[in-house]
Amino acid sequence: MSVGSLMDMPDVWIGLTATERRRNWWWTGFLTLVFAGWAVAAGLAQPASERWWWVGGTGVLWSASVLYMINRGYGRTCLTEDGMQFRTFVSRRAIPWSEITRIEKRRHSTRGGAWWDLRAxxxxxxxxxxxxxxxxxMWDAEFDRKWAVIQERWSRANGD
Structure with a gap:
């Protein structure tokens, strides 16, 4: 593909589908219930002088976790002719294609399971x-489709 035809390509938005966002909200709700249970248990089990530290600490951890989940759920990426524009609930950032050396799939493992994301x-x-x-x-067609679109745009921008 020539450089001229790359310039004519429309911007592509990459983000979660409605189903994926809904799943993220369910997990956020589950996380909220876990923290609420933890706060109640800490509040009932601790002596009155220490109770508010435990409940307050749980509230701070819950707030950070919910902010992470909302930020993750509403994050989007715009693939332009110049590079990638990251947009999340709390930040905006642009990365030119020339600065990116590769797009990699990364696996995260915890006791509760695993998840995958992409990194520039x-x-x-x-x-x-x-x-x-x-x-x-593990085998998610929508995730693989998004990865392929990003890889293709990055390869075209670099002349590969």
Missing amino acids: VRRRGRALTIPGVFTHR
């Missing part, structure tokens, strides 16, 4: 997680 590895600086692309399923 830059020439200088740390790799950045691409908003709007993550999954909890």
Whole structure:
């Protein structure tokens, strides 16, 4: 594909589908219930002088977790002719294609399971997680489609 035809390509938005966002909200609700149970248990089990520290600490951890889940659920990436524009609930960032050396799939494991996301590895600086692309399923066609679109745009921009 020539550079001229790359310039004519429309911007592509990558983000969670309505089903994926709904699933993220269910997990956020579950997380809220876990923290609420933890706060109640801590409040009932601790002596009155220490109770508010435990309940307050649980509230702070819950707030950070919910902010992470909302930020993750509403994050999107716009693929433009110049690069990637990351948009989340709390930040905006643009990365030119020339700064990206590769797009990698990364697996995270916990006791509760595993999840995958994509990262843009830059020439200088740390790799950045691409908003709007993550999954909890090992074989997820929508996740693989998003990865392929990002890989294709990055390859075309670099002349590969």
